[in-house]
Amino acid sequence: MCGIVGYIGNKRATDVLIEGLSKLEYRGYDSAGAAINTGGNLEVRKFKGRLAVLEENLKEYPVDGNLGIGHTRWATHGAPSDRNSHPHLNMDGTIAVVHNGIIENYMELKEELMSEGVVFKSETDTEVVAHLIDKYYKGDLLDAVYKAMEKLRGAYALGITCKDYPDTLIAARKDSPLIVGLGKEENFIASDIPAILKYTRDVYLLENGEVVVLTKDEVKIYNQNREEVKRDIYHVTWDVEAASKGGYDHFMIKEINEQPSGTKETLVRRLDENKKIKLDNINLTKEDLDKINKVYIVACGTAYHAGLVGRYAIEKFAKIPVETDVASEFRYRDPFVDENTLLIVVSQSGETADTLAALREAKSKGARILAVTNVVGSSISREADDVFYTWAGPEIAVASTKAYTTQLVSLYMIALDMAIKKGTITEEFYNQVITDLGNIPSKIEEIINNSDKIEKIAEEIKEAKNAFYIGRGLDYYVAMEGALKIKEISYMHAEAFAAGELKHGTIALIEENIPVVAIASQSELFEKMVSNMEEVKARGAYVIAVAQEGNKEVEKAADRVIYIPKVNDILASILTVIPLQLLSYYVSVKRGCDVDKPRNLAKSVTVE
Template identity: 45%
Template sequence: MCGIVGYNGAQRALPLVTEGLQNLEYRGYDSAGVALSNGTLDVYKRSGEVSALLDALPESADQYRGIGHTRWSTHGPPTDANAHPHTDCTGDVAVVHNGIVENYDELKSELEAAGHAFTSETDTEVVPHLIETALADGKSPKAAVQWAVGRLEGSFAVVVTMAGVDALFATRQDSPLVVGYGDDGAFVASDVTAFLEHTRDVTYLADGDLAILGASDGQTAGDVRIERDGEPIEPERETLEWEADAAEKGGYDHYMLKEIHEQPSALRQALSGRVDPDAGTVDLDLELPAEYVGSLEEVQFVAAGTSNYAARYAAELVEELADVRATVEIASEYEFDGGRDPWRTLVVAVTQSGETADTLAAIRKASRAGARTMAVTNTLGSTVTREVDDSLFIRAGPEIGVAATKTFCSQVATMTMLSVALGRQRGTLSSDRASEVLSDLRGLPGAVQQVLDRTDDVEEVALELADSDAFFFVGRWLGHPVALEGALKLKEISYDHAEGFAAGELKHGPLALVTPETPVLAVLTEGSRPEQTLNNVKEAQAREAPVIGASSGDGAGQYLDVEWPVPDAGLLEPLITNVYWQLFAYYVADSKDRSIDKPRNLAKSVTVE
């Protein structure tokens, strides 16, 4: 959660830092602030969204070094005082922080006993006071930061600026930080979207790395020095393929709507160079030994939120196509137990950001147990990619809206390729069947575009039903995770009561809630056992509930109030249905003037457990 950005270089820092905060606001929007430094330190911060901070900033400032923060509250409510940056007693040290300092009560008591005065309820404020203590003891600025960070327990990404010190100091532990190398200066941020229009040349910091941006040890203002274990290293630099305008709205009212409409191009990126339908083969650039794949007894998926529902879809495909048991665990509930043989178990972490704390904790448990691990992620260089044995990238490009859309689609498509690859390597999937699935995959971008071409029809229905009491999404087999994801989208952005059910479970309790004011949205496609689901649709319709069906077959329309067609795509038809559910959720929320890109109480990347 929370968004951090910093800049040191030849340009004025204020516009670059505030621009970065606006790009990072999806990570938190309870409050925001900036600190600008040269010989003195100027701090501006406000509760509320970044726009409230902008109203409090000077029109211009001459400082060429600055840090900024947009907050998702963990310790203390969103107030001016609790907003970052936080400073020490002297006002010469400012800190922005993402994460949780688990021992802050102990540190705060120690510092207060030594005479330090605190002005906020946050855990972060102990950090500048620790740095102040170290500076007073004669330590250099760099050594003071290292000493202070060494006292912290928990997860953190920290960036520090000091009055009269011509450098920014940045370090991390279990929270993301990336350095950007610009032509006129250096950036540091929680996510590359903060500075993507200025540079795509980056280094992802590893846990414990210290990045020094600016004049230090012979450096100039725009230089970067990275130290590991106290010694300078030559960092691995990567050039991102994302275009600068990938993080802009591009004329859409919301990022979420833009990202829904980006799904065909995201899918093309996910598939590019990887599938050969004619040969029935997949090239995912993985190094899974044939002996290992052949011996697999279980594939375990661990994930949270939308990624968990994508994993549920994938688990069904793994069992169907690779003929190996597949299970899905909620990452925060995961334990490697149950008598599994670690060598014959592949544990797959599904995480868009690669920084989800619960998922990282789960994958570490699997690694300690001796299982082989893999990440399915969107983020090159993220923490999870450094901790697993293999990484598989979904190539969706930056997703700014808090509610995941194109990444869900790309995750399922990528894990479909993984399922085919495992099946072919295990000898359980024929080349003809593989060719059929891969042909459907290759047609997926066009099929999704056909749904997007019906946006006006979806909007009309959404506006008619927007004031309903509740919404139920139902589906079977591959339609079940799509029903769960459809309900989650509606809950996230409209704040309406929505639930997803395995369709057969309606009659085992939830049917008691069905009324004329509870629309039912049903997945009626191949891969979702539409004939059986249609029986459940009839049960809902008998209670006078409005029923919307996304259907790829004939005969369902007479039982539906609204029928939306789904193009032929075999086992991927439920995934196409999900695009209808995304659009429906969007227009229900938009009709209620909800904060669609920044839904209340939520943040994009959940980096605390």
């Protein structure tokens, strides 16, 4: 989604803005711009394309000024263009605004403003905000911002500068992420923490409806009632280097290689000295669990695929009925939710708009909310009743890898904890699965260390226009994730199917040399999967199988086989996805795609 950076201090603002925006490129964008308050004017530069276009312009035609707002845009209203890029101005160019989110009633407001003589220059919803602030501006910028906010419906994080206020930066937040960075004789606003880590580790996490007024020496936060509020400083402990490539060609391959440590950290930090699970500060007692009559797991994209595996684990271990739903659909179908419902929301960023909306909907009906997220202090983590943090570390590549595997480990641990408390599994089973989870990181490392074969397979299929992924049971859920990965970063059309459904229409799509990736890790379903591979191979498919070591029978039905180390079938999903991540990565590289920032996609989807 869009990225915002704002600065006020003693440094040249353009330098800070470019540096900050470069750390937000992972969010996805199609244009970039900045507005600098020079003390007597607002100087605006904005261009369609990569941040480098803006950076080159500012190098050739520098702008002096110590106050500025910058933006990377991901188009929602109006096509990518210089004209639609942010910042947007009022008619006389004295107020500039950058915005992340969607103003839902912008057409209504636009028509009202046009009837009053306002002339619009862009097709965006954001320009409405600049004109609306201008409408209410009578010399008091903060008052004008509040009055404009009263008119806005939707989600927004705003950065605002005014020609008449050369020493003041104003920002506001509603349902879109925004943080404040605290420096010495300088302060910052940003959509995400990495943007300001070069300058400070002390931040304020803004709440919904809050407005913040920044000078270089002071930060004041106000609530919806215009009352000043005090906020504890959040000190960032992770290293800025964690968000750099560290010698790898791309963030994605770096993050694939970080999965052994991520899964290990997620596990061992929740085990006591007796190797028993302790779920941070989550207090789900047996009595609490006995009251729960329904569990929902709600998420989007890759997190949804993790949720499918989580559903399997909770139902199998704890014997509680679980329903998994896409967050964007969940609240619109009026699901049955009450005080006996447990809603588990899964989100890497903790800012996913649809997931956050589902959380709020369920919470309003009395449900208990358990969040699985990677970002401390995110909106979802703050609004949930309980939080299970994954220990993936910063994930920069748009295509999620280490967040997914750490989410799987988290959900397995939650399922085990529920089951042992309910008495639906034995102590022996509980201990064995924890031991098996402890062996997962080294097995992931083994797969990664033998990726040469996967790279060769990528070379063989790189020209394919279509691919299919098939599996049964848990393997079907991994097939869904594998298909998503390859299409989102290599633009190869790919679909996942339950292998048992092939005869019900899907097999008509199989043609000569079409790649079919078949996951066959489940012992009780292995023979049926081999049979499905033979079916597609007989119709000309190029079959790439993923199976556990020792299952040589699969070689009769596949053109290529990728073996994973022997593992408990229940946990195989954590391993089978690794070759699929690597295959997607190598295909994308060989096709010359932008691996870390694929077209039309954003890392954190903060609009519905």
